[in-house]
Amino acid sequence: MNRTKSATRRRRGRGSAPSRYEELLDTATRLFAQLGYERTTVRIIGSELGIESGSLYTHIQTKDQMLRDIVIRIANLFFERAEAAVTESGSAEDRLRALGRAHLGILDEQRDAVWVYYENWRKLEGSYYREIVSLRKRYEEIFAEVVQDGIESGEFKPVDAKWVVVVLLSSLNWVPQWYSPNGPLSASDIADSLLNVLLTGVRTTNDSSTASRTNSRRPKR
């Protein structure tokens, strides 16, 4: 309980008492992350909060409304932080790094909620699902534009922006799968390390013809 409250407080800033619903949502988030949405019963959520499962329904409408709330909040947060990150002027590389740090910063702050988001967003129904799909698409476009900018300005090689975005977002999105918050690496460290690899590449010789060689043997879409 202490943990829950302090987490809420941290997120919502000092002084403002977190509403009971926010506390429930925090607990639910943690449990959904630990056990999975389906395996987390309302009884478990209740007992974690020290109340009966029925009492939950003083504050929530349905279990899946909680999931929706968690998912939509995070999807919006990703989008907003990304927008904020690219408004800062700077080189394409700087902005890409800002995007990476913003992305993993959210993971750092809201680990459980992010995990719940990744695992469950496809389960949302109808309009909620479509809203998420749309947000995810616009999120990708923010990345793609930065890469495109870099290519056009000559800062980046004339690669296919799409594949760069795929590699970058894959790397970022996969982090929750292996990242342990107690490890020595901060979110920024990871973002920079991943970007270093992506930006620098691996091959010693700058044989840029290789790309076209391998790519050329398929007519492409």
Next chain:
Amino acid sequence: MNRTKSATRRRRGRGSAPSRYEELLDTATRLFAQLGYERTTVRIIGSELGIESGSLYTHIQTKDQMLRDIVIRIANLFFERAEAAVTESGSAEDRLRALGRAHLGILDEQRDAVWVYYENWRKLEGSYYREIVSLRKRYEEIFAEVVQDGIESGEFKPVDAKWVVVVLLSSLNWVPQWYSPNGPLSASDIADSLLNVLLTGVRTTNDSSTASRTNSRRPKR
């Protein structure tokens, strides 16, 4: 159903009729992938096969034993194919490309099973879970060794092999999230495109000092 049966036959080769259990497993795999494990009831599986749910239990022990079977088979398959891929001699790059193609080739062949694997391996209990963890670890090591080889032979830059593996495996593992089998891209295409980005990098100038710069400014969480 035709699709299911022929898929089974293809996989088992030699025209041998698939056992009833294999048919059940194929159907279950498809449903677990479509609906999720928890939302797939034994009644749904049965009705998809044209039998009652109770009749399933002539062939299986429990529902989660089916899941175990699917997951473990795929985990082993990934490992075996990777091992096979690196025994072929060749440059580090060639072997890395072979690993990528092998990885995505499995996705191509067994899309549903692979998805089920990704989504559910963490749910396995005790020794099964540990078996998977171990297989995944050894799988990563195969990748790491190739990268390390490349670095030592001078074929690759003296980067941190770990991060290269992270980026590569992330990119590969994330493919199921966006890959549509009806699209114009084959598994090999994708593997090569991803590797091109990784090997070549993005930045025009090879300012390798950037890495240390950005990494050094760590205040930490």
Next chain:
Amino acid sequence: MNRTKSATRRRRGRGSAPSRYEELLDTATRLFAQLGYERTTVRIIGSELGIESGSLYTHIQTKDQMLRDIVIRIANLFFERAEAAVTESGSAEDRLRALGRAHLGILDEQRDAVWVYYENWRKLEGSYYREIVSLRKRYEEIFAEVVQDGIESGEFKPVDAKWVVVVLLSSLNWVPQWYSPNGPLSASDIADSLLNVLLTGVRTTNDSSTASRTNSRRPKR
């Protein structure tokens, strides 16, 4: 709500403000009539009144005490009005018509409460149930006495008073099942129309022997 309040005022007369309890009871009555007792939750009643369900319990003891109150009031009202109707002197027919008008007049004034009464009186427990049974019995006796009077005075045919009462009370009791207050018929109209049928009969020829004929042929079952 306006409707409810004015209805209450009308019923209690003398301009005295209806107590809060009366307001609750009016709202509950309306909801019990619309949704049925079981389907009307205390939360619905509260929200209709603009308060929380818990706040209801400042005014009431239990939900079923409200039901009791509604039912008993109506049962008493039926009885009292019937008693008042027969004290007026007049022919048996006049008194029967007065009874009919009184009965349907209550329906007109307190449609919802009457409906609640009909639908739920059997659910009352123990002494409350017995009280209602007794009131209903005495109510019937008032009707039976008037019919008996009419027979003995020669105003009515020498029929079995019991069956006359059954037909009359059935007709009156069934009115709520089809009566719409917005229709063109007043309670008095209906009472008179029903009594006209009952008093006059349907058959053209006054073959009073028919009654015994049909009744006599039956040992049956």
Next chain:
Amino acid sequence: MNRTKSATRRRRGRGSAPSRYEELLDTATRLFAQLGYERTTVRIIGSELGIESGSLYTHIQTKDQMLRDIVIRIANLFFERAEAAVTESGSAEDRLRALGRAHLGILDEQRDAVWVYYENWRKLEGSYYREIVSLRKRYEEIFAEVVQDGIESGEFKPVDAKWVVVVLLSSLNWVPQWYSPNGPLSASDIADSLLNVLLTGVRTTNDSSTASRTNSRRPKR
């Protein structure tokens, strides 16, 4: 259990084994009649049948589907029997008596189901509700036509057919409220007694002017 089975057998005739569903429906009917639909839980139904509540759902879809089934069957039965009753030729009176006997005959055969029908038909949803409304309307029309025939042939007085039907159907519909199957009266007895009252009337003098007198003295609401 014995009671249930024999009741089923009686209705379905000898030899044909009643399906399990029919048995459940019989038990549910009895309980719905005794306790009311809302107060009859699936657990009670199960325990009455000697099985767990969950096992009920091998045979039924939902609790309210059982209610629907009971109600619709009875509504149809009323309609079919009425249609059969009027196809027999005879005087209007004969046909009216046949209708009355048919109506109460159903009550006699299926007391509980009829009661459940009366108490719950309004709770059916959407199309089911509309189906019942329609059946009830056509049922009334059968009665109205017979009365109209009687009037036109001169067998009945030139009264308003509508009110005759109201009185007759009210009397018949109200019977379940007071009828005890163990009493000395058969369904046919009751039907005939009610019809005697209705056909013969109560008033000694056949003063047919009364109707207009009483009706005219009210201007209407």
Next chain:
DNA sequence: ACCTTCGGGACGACCCGTTAAT
């Protein structure tokens, strides 16, 4: 060998009438 029928028994989400603290 394969399937059906019938069932067990636990548990799912959710809702009930009601109370205590404020």
Next chain:
DNA sequence: ATTAACGGGTCGTCCCGAAGGT
């Protein structure tokens, strides 16, 4: 009058087993 909760209920669904039919 509110807010939060209780505690036991609701219907419905789950996975699984056993008996028996072919």
